Amino acid sequence: MSAVRDSATPSKLASRIILVVVAVVFAVPILSMVEFTLRAGIDGGHDLGHWAAILDPENSRKYRVLFQGIGNSVVLAAVTVLIVVVLLLPTMILVKLRFPKLQRVLEFVCIIPITVPAIVLVVGLAPVYSVVARLLGSAPWTLAFAYGITVLPYAYRAIAANLQSVDVGTLAEAARTLGAGWGTVLVRVLLPNLRRGVLTASVISVAVVLGEYTIASLLGRNTLQTSLVQVSKSDPFVAVAFALLALAFAFVLLFIIGRVGSIRRIRETP
């Protein structure tokens, strides 16, 4: 590596300044929320009283809906990621391998969900869901079908960025030549190469699912966000505390997945 810093990279100082300024500005609202949850009472001062109330068994009825919502959201996130990996990913690979002309169409389809606001989509989703409810019941996990759509733009973008740099055509051909069936090609040859994109897509999907409110609320399902609103009506401090916890949980999860992804990459780079 040459000692001369190349003109494409900013100086470490400039980089640090920008990142620190942006980080501080973005941290302030979060800190305000934390300060709010630490307020002790009318006489001022701060303590951990509201955080302790979360663990108080007396409040278990009030927070029952919150814990249910969290459980449902976790299940929803898992099913949505499943939809992305099992439905979107093979389709994208298939289109890239077999139908390159359809790539524009696929991209357009995957971008439409951002153009349709959720409040509008729900008006049309309701009749579809009444059919789904008859087939599969109205358990909260069925909401994942709608979430899979909401997540499409972000997941598509993440996987596509990866797909561009991996030559799936040659890899697939090579594997087929060596006698692999399509299943093996997909799972053992292509998927490991697309790990970064799939991970990013999963991570973004989890973030979207944990943060989605409108569709769940208008279809009457209990998720993390709807239960937060519910609890905030009776106890705003705990609601804000839980919102912070949800953010922290999502962040830690994504951070870990990101580290696992980078560590693997460090190992694999010669």
Next chain:
Amino acid sequence: MNTRRMTALAIVALAATALTACSAGADTGAGSDVDAKQATSAEDFGGMDALVEAAKAEGQLNVIALPDTWANYGKIISAFEDKYDITVNSADPDVSSAEEITAAKNQQGQDTAPDVFDLGSAVALDNLDQFAPYQVANWDDIPEGSKEKTGLWVYDYTGLVSIGYDADAVPAPKSLDDLLGSEFAGKVALNGDPTQAGAAAAGVYLAALQSGGSADDIQPGVDFFQKLNQAGNFLPLDPTPATIASGETPVVIDWSYNNLAAATENEGQRNWKTTVLPGSAVGSYYNQAINVDAPHPAAARLWQEFIFSPEAQNLYLAAGAYPSTLAAMVEADTVDQKALDAVGEMPADLVQFTPEQTEQATSLLAEKWAAAIS
């Protein structure tokens, strides 16, 4: 060969799905559910005990738009759960009356659909075909004008429009014009937009009545808020427990039961007081109704019975809301006297808008409100 097999498999799968769908459709509606859906009183079940049995068999009740701190619904729901061992699923506490109906329509046939409604009168009168008629055991305790004759909708409680305020942040308002003073700069909030929310509309009606208007002419109310806005005192933020606790909305014009609840919730955080202005008072009864497509029809009817029983009606009173059976309870001495003393007698000059007056008022609001507060 592969293609043919795939197509065959697909057809079989589709057929199986279609059959399941049909059979699932046929299953619902069989058995004792039919009786519950048609029952118009406890007698149809064979007496109160049979109703309780049928409801317990269903085991669940879906309610909607009932925040815990609205007219003591938190306590009412707990009392119902404990008394009958039925789980109450309380969804969407934030939504308006119109959204309750939309939710019922959106989720028709699903077991998450709301079983019962608590609606403003305008929405209730507009959606009569969504309700099932039912007459509770103490039907006669409810005054004549407070119920639809077959029990499609029944008044359950009303409050008075009140001003809740943080006693440490502002002086106690003694009249409406006090709110125009400089101590209230950027501090006065309405509970919602009057063109959307009944509680906020009632706030405008109060302003009208206190400013020389009447139930037939609410223009003075709109004018008052215009003045309030021009003085810089009007805060266009939706007051929530969070904003009251954080001090962002120090003055809130809302139903008395909501402001009283805010005081209890914020004990130790804010010195929240409630005052009802002297002179004309505005009230508006909410309506209890049963969803005609209720997924738990027996539980829904049991809830109705519970709501009009003295136990629940006294809980309304304890929150500062006047229950519809108040007069009958006072006569039968089943009323919670302490609560009644704390809240005060229902004012003699309580004004409740008739449907025609409401319609006139809301069209005026639709026309004039946005311009007045912009």
Next chain:
Amino acid sequence: MSASATRRSEAGSAHAGPAVSLPPTDASDASAAPAEARPRRRPRWALLGLTPFALYTLLFLAVPTFLALATGFFDGDGAFTLDNLTALAEPAVLGAFASSFWVSAVTAVAGAVIGALVCYALLAVRPDGLIRTFVDAASSVLAQFGGVMLAFAFIATIGIQGLVTVFLKDRLGVDLFADGVWLYQVPGLLLPYLYFQVPLMVITFMPAMEGLKRTWSEANATLGGTRSTYWTRIAMPILAPSFLGSLLLLFANAFSSYATAAALISQGAQIVPLQIRGALISETVLGRENLAGSLAIGMIVVMVVMMTAYSALQARTERWQR
């Protein structure tokens, strides 16, 4: 990437060779030569592979969108009418569209610029390092942070009793709200929207920044160019399509954002999503639900135009990234 292009053409010529039975790489082959049994079978099987996804998007995207838009053409009694569409020309509605445009444009541009700066700064950081992972994770989480909680975070920060407001007033004597409370009007949406726009920009624009090849900056240095010539003459033109594409994505994101605005602005319906809310949930002014459908049609028309432009720009970007 030139290397893979060569590989692709090699693969193409290998296709012409005898030994390997390679699948046709061009969909047009599917319609060719009905006489040959084998090439005809494979594409058909492959098409079947597209059906699950097609069915899924049909059922959960196409049908709901169509149904939602269709309500705009009917009135409350189910009769076909164009009244809802003509209602779009009402001054209040047009004003709402204008406000939505303004807010979305401002937050998109500001978010894009700030986000691009952050991406630029990230170039100096190791791509496998902790800082990078931290920023990635934080951006993903904050890009989805919205609605009631985001609104409350800002109320708690720069509301009338907010932490920062009080601090500025007490310590520095600066009154943020001297001219009236703007946080709860349309201008007050700018800061909360930026809070999720900037992370979204970082997520979508970083791959483009990373795609800037070292060879280009080395070539620039070799030919005697400075840092500014590199950025103004090489990098920015290359990044421009992707930057504009991300900008459009941010615009679309802000335009359809509803939950945050609903939590901050309680009075009136100054932007289009709030108009939709008013039409759908009002319990005092009834009977306007179908207006929501036509408002949605208006929004979707705007979005489709934006997205078509975006797709075109994306197509240009990809040319550089291969």
